[in-house]
Amino acid sequence: MSSLDNNAQYPVGEHPNWEPPVSNVGVIGWMKHNLFSSRLNTILTLLAIYLLYTVIPPVVQWAILDADWVGSSKADCTGEGACWVYINVWWKQIMYGRYPDAELWRVQTAYVLGLVGLIPLMIPNFPKKKWISAYLLLLFPFMAYVLFSGDNLGLKLVETPLWGGLFLTLVIAITGIVASLPLGILLALGRRSNMPVIKTLCILFIEFWRGVPLITVLFMASVMFPLFLPQGVNFDQLLRALIGVALFAAAYMAEVVRGGLQAIPKGQYEAAQALGLSYWKTTIFIIMPQALKLVIPGIVNVFIALFKDTTLVSIIGLFDFLGMIQLVNTNPDWLSFAIEGYVFAAVIFWFFCFGMSRYSQHLEKKLHTGH
């Protein structure tokens, strides 16, 4: 049977298996379905292709083909394209601020110590995760603090104004999240408490911090904290910013935790009460383990937002990652290279944030064990 006669009659059950038409399978079929399925879609596809054609080639030309990649000074940038030598020259400042060269190993050691705890946590089914979390939340911040600031264990003191770059960004974001977690949990419990005074205080606290922009919080931290303290007591700019960030993050954290608490069925409380457990035993052993597991994606999202928001500390005079790039951009020799700095910062931030958001989506799917 060679001819494909569409009008031919076949006895029941003896219709031959024909190949699908060429226009419905393979690349052509895919394009027909996904790009040119209607007149409107065809127009949109053509417009989109034109848009990509006008944007992508110049960007690639600038960022890759015409760019200068190797060198150690501005003189090495001769091409029309991007000057990635910029990153090479300023790498140390952008990564560590003005942290002394001889002491950089301390920061790097802390990074390794942090990763040693973090990586096993992200591997599914790794044993002893509780102990690893405890190490990360309790022991690691302490060790990192000792390493960073020094002045004991034979380490030289490194003043906080010397801290900077991506290192400072990570310090602020991680301190913010670690400090805000316990505070947020307490606030969330307080907000769901049936004691009116405590409930009101917690609501006022949470809604106040959530209602004002972070920048006013930082302004407050930098100009009002010194007024709040008795004469002679003073702490440095970084610590003030950290307190502001932690209180701010705690309010958002409280709302995330409250979401988790609300998702716990009432039966869990009643069962715990029937067993005769006290409020704190119920909370610590029954409610929190379930609620916190539910809100891990939410906590990661708070962390992403906080990580992006740390850039604001550059406005009150701390030189974080973005602040350092702004500082380099005011260097008279490097005035016309602002774009390179911003693109580099954007790429680094993007990888951090996108990675974390993907991880939180993955967790959300994994933790979705409901019906």
Add this chain to the structure above:
Amino acid sequence: MNNPDPALFGSAPPKPSIWNDPFYRSLFFQFSAFVVVVLLGKYLFDNTTENMARQGIASGFGFMGSVSGFDVTSSLVEYNASSTYGQAFLVGLLNTLLVSAVSIFLATMIGFVIGIARLSSNWLIAKMATVYIEVLRNIPLLLQIFFWYFAVLRPLPSPRQSLDMFDIAFINNRGLYLPSPVFGDLAIWVLIALVVAIVAIVFLTRWAKRKQDETGETFPLFLTSVGLLIGLPLLALVVTGFPVHWEMPVLQGFNFRGGLTLIPEFVALTLALSTYTAAFIAEVVRAGIQAVPKGQTEAANALGLRSGVILRQVIIPQAMRVIIPPLTNQYLNLTKNSSLAAAIAYPDLVLIFAGTVLMQTGQAVEIIFITMAVYLLISLSIALFMNWYNKRMMLVER
């Protein structure tokens, strides 16, 4: 045997000691929390008054009436160096509201387009929308503001070499210059016509709804409304002899004169705020549309409704119910984020008031208090408005 021991069964359970009584316990905890907060407040208050007295800062809001002595680059009201701090506050507040309102409008437009594009059946369009969302929302807003301001707008050529769009709009390193409408005396009639059109549409909508409820007949409401909205003002224009003309920006000497001038700080801030927030709004819109079950579309199809009607009467009302609460949140975020203006010296509330005025007067407590109160008030009023709207849109269940 039928007489159980009254000590075991008959009487009430023994009264717990006062330490274990939940009522007294809760009273004790609340009282101590209250005392701690009051003591902390008093401690901070005492320290603050003492510190301020030592630094010679008079507390109170009297400074609001003194002359400021500084000028601002952009203001919606009359303002110069001899104005008071109170007027400076007003300028900052109005600038904050202006940049927020414009950005909210633009972000909503871009966000809805991108959100719908992400669900497009066109693979290329959907992927491009995804890339837009994932790129913009994962880069800090401040970095985006810096990018637009320092890397895009500032390096633009000087006014003499401005980039122009059809000789109507010009952009250079001093700002964006747009034509502005100039209204003659009779232009008030155009405004009146517009108001009349809006009022007519409101009544028409009610009438059309009642008619449909009673008789089932539909009225081409949308086309009539558009016709009224354009037709009436146009009629007023023709009747009054076109009292409106456009004033074009013209290059005079070193800069443009006339027309509407937007300073580069405003342009950068608006661009960054609206494109950044649009990425979040797009996700909100996508989630809202996806929340409407497919069965709704199929049922509407089965009833024989046309696709436009399905979208307007079936899909959008249900999607809006899901979209509005998170959309409110995004508007709030945008308004709060507009305070990043301080980083590029756009004269908003934070820069003028919590920045310049604070530096000059040293009234840290009062100024930070007022600034925070303003943002709290804005947040609260947007939240209240949206709650009211939400209630109206809520599913009426039987």
